[in-house]
Amino acid sequence: MNDLNNYAVIDYTIEKYSNYCSNFTFELQQNRKKIHQPGFHDCFLKRKNKVIFMHIDKCASSTMSNVLKNNNFCDMSFRIKNIEKIKKYFIKNNYKFYAIIRDPKNRYISGLQEFIKRYNPPKKFITFNLQNNKFIFDEHTSPQHCFLFLCQDNCNYLKLDENISQKISSIIDVNIKLPVKNSSQKNIKDICKELFEKYCEKNIKFYELYKKDFELYNISL
Numbered sequence: 001m002n003d004l005n006n007y008a009v010i011d012y013t014i015e016k017y018s019n020y021c022s023n024f025t026f027e028l029q030q031n032r033k034k035i036h037q038p039g040f041h042d043c044f045l046k047r048k049n050k051v052i053f054m055h056i057d058k059c060a061s062s063t064m065s066n067v068l069k070n071n072n073f074c075d076m077s078f079r080i081k082n083i084e085k086i087k088k089y090f091i092k093n094n095y096k097f098y099a100i101i102r103d104p105k106n107r108y109i110s111g112l113q114e115f116i117k118r119y120n121p122p123k124k125f126i127t128f129n130l131q132n133n134k135f136i137f138d139e140h141t142s143p144q145h146c147f148l149f150l151c152q153d154n155c156n157y158l159k160l161d162e163n164i165s166q167k168i169s170s171i172i173d174v175n176i177k178l179p180v181k182n183s184s185q186k187n188i189k190d191i192c193k194e195l196f197e198k199y200c201e202k203n204i205k206f207y208e209l210y211k212k213d214f215e216l217y218n219i220s221l
Helices: 011-021 025-030 061-069 083-092 102-117 123-131 144-148 164-172 186-199 204-209 211-219
Strands: 044-046 050-052 096-100 155-159
Touching: 011 025, 011 096, 011 144, 011 204, 044 061, 096 102, 096 123, 096 144, 096 211, 102 186, 123 186, 144 211, 155 164, 155 211
Parallel strands: 050 096, 096 155
Antiparallel strands: 044 050
C-alpha cells in the first residue's frame, strides 16, 4: 500500500479491482480535486466515548453527518498530517470504529444514480461498460469495504435497515431518529434499476466484485 497520507478510496479501489473499473475511474483518480479525499475524510469522532463513525458513500452518510454534528461529534475532514500515526493511536487506545453497511444491490442502484446526476454520462457509455463487467465508475459504485481500509480489521458493522436509528442511539447514548431522505429523480432511478436488472442482477461477475460487501451486510448487526 502506498503512503496513507495520499492514498484515497479511489486508489484502493483501483489497486484491488482494476479489472472492474471503467476508464472514467482511472480519469477520476488523476483528477484529485474530484475524488473522496485521503484519510478520515467525512468521518466523525467523539473522543469522550472513543467512537469513530466511518464514511461510506450512499450508506445514509449525509443523514448521519447531520445527526453526528448535532450530537457533538467532530468532523474529521481536517487534513491530518500523518494518517498512519493517528490510525495506530486510535487502535492502541481502543477507539471503536463503526460503519453502516447497505444492501449491496440497493446501494449499487443508488450509486449509479449519483454517478449519473453528477457527471451526466451518455447512457450508451454506461451500457457499454456494464456489458463488459466494468461496474465501477466512481466511489459511489465502488465496493463499500473500500472505504474501510483504515479500519477494516477493527470495525463494527451496522446493517442499514428499519432499526438503524435504535442502533445508532445505543452507541451515542442519545435518542435519535434518522430522517428518511430520498432525493432520487424517478426517471433516473428507473433507468438505473433497468440497467441493474439487465446487466448485474444475474451476472456472476457482479457478485464476485461485491462479494465482501454481501458478506459484511450479512454479518452486520
